[in-house]
Amino acid sequence: MKTTPRVLIVEDEPSIAELLTLNLKHNGFAPVWAGDGMAAQRELEVTLPDVILLDWMLPGQSGISLARKWRADPRTKDIPVILLTAKSDETDKIAGLDAGADDYITKPFSIKEMLARLRAVLRRRSPEISTQILTIGELHLDGATHRVTFQDSLLKLGPTEFKLLQHLMSYPERVHSRGQLLDKVWGDHVYIEERTVDVHIKRLREALGAGGAHVETVRGTGYRITAQTAAVVAK
Ligand code: CA
Numbered sequence: 001m002k003t004t005p006r007v008l009i010v011e012d013e014p015s016i017a018e019l020l021t022l023n024l025k026h027n028g029f030a031p032v033w034a035g036d037g038m039a040a041q042r043e044l045e046v047t048l049p050d051v052i053l054l055d056w057m058l059p060g061q062s063g064i065s066l067a068r069k070w071r072a073d074p075r076t077k078d079i080p081v082i083l084l085t086a087k088s089d090e091t092d093k094i095a096g097l098d099a100g101a102d103d104y105i106t107k108p109f110s111i112k113e114m115l116a117r118l119r120a121v122l123r124r125r126s127p128e129i130s131t132q133i134l135t136i137g138e139l140h141l142d143g144a145t146h147r148v149t150f151q152d153s154l155l156k157l158g159p160t161e162f163k164l165l166q167h168l169m170s171y172p173e174r175v176h177s178r179g180q181l182l183d184k185v186w187g188d189h190v191y192i193e194e195r196t197v198d199v200h201i202k203r204l205r206e207a208l209g210a211g212g213a214h215v216e217t218v219r220g221t222g223y224r225i226t227a228q229t230a231a232v233v234a235k
Contacts, residue, residue, distance in 0.1 A: 004030045005122055006187070008049035010040040010066065011084065012058050016107075020053060023111045029118070037061035044076055048187050051122055053114075056085035056096070064099045071100030080121040084109070134169040137227050139211045141169050150211035160185070161204040168215065168225040177222040197223075 007029045011017040017033045024031040032049065034040035036059050040052075052070070056063040063083055070076040083101040085092070093104050102121050105114055134141045138151045146162060148155045157165065163185050168176065176184075178194040186192055201223055205212030213229045 004028055005050040006047065007031045007118070008040060008043055008052045009033045010035075010037065010052060010058065010063070011055040012036055013055075016055075016084075019111075020114070023115070027115055037066045040066065044070070048076065048183070049079060050187075051080045051082065051118060053082050053084055053118070054101070056083055056092075064096060067096070067099040067101050080124070082117060082121055134166065136169055136172055136214050136225055137211075137229070139169075139208070139214055141166055148208075150208060155207055155209070155211070157207045158203065160200050161207055164200055164204055165208075165225075168223065171225075173224060173226055175218045175221050175224045181222065 005028075007024050009017055009020050009024075009031055011020065011033070012035050014035075017035070021031045021033055032043055032047075034043050038060060040054075043049075054063045054067060058066075061069075063085070067081050067083065070079065070081065080102040081100065082103045082105060083096045084105050084107060085096070086107045096104055102124070103117050105117060132143050134143070140147075140149045141162075142148075143166060148157055148162065148165065164181065167181065167184050178197040181197050182192055182194065186196075201215060201217075205215050208215065214225050214227070216224050216226050216229070218224055
């Protein structure tokens, strides 16, 4: 269960990595540092981050080839990548974006700029991490205050149920498989059984009371949140 966005820093210069780590921690992120592509790959096999800060010039595989590799891998393809580089040449920028990077930061960069770009990329790629208010029928979820209400009464949800609901409400009517939910809500599903999703869906429905009717089981496929619910409309 992720409470703060995880940032994988792939950077071979310890001083820059340390500067990034310190500032990310101070600003509500959970940074993890890998010194090269191999270390980054090992880290990705254990836990998927919410965003990758990737240095261009690395020992061994370059940032560009790593970005290309992660984009081609179904498990990592949706993780936003921001390239860090001393190269300011326009053609290099295009090569980076072509390789699948979401954004670019040219060294030396200000911490303020780095944080702003990080947040922008997270907002674009992972709306569930953002602080928006989501609404389905009379069910409201406030991402900033973590409040959930149904028909104006405040509901009590556990952290996993909150994240699950936030993800479902970010994509109304869309059907999510258990594997997809594990990926997006738990961050990684290597060590978690798909049955875990069913347990938390059950808890979520219970916590939502009558609003739980919005959470629909799609037989043989998974779950979705829908505004078209007979039980709720009839009320
Ligand atoms: Ca470097």
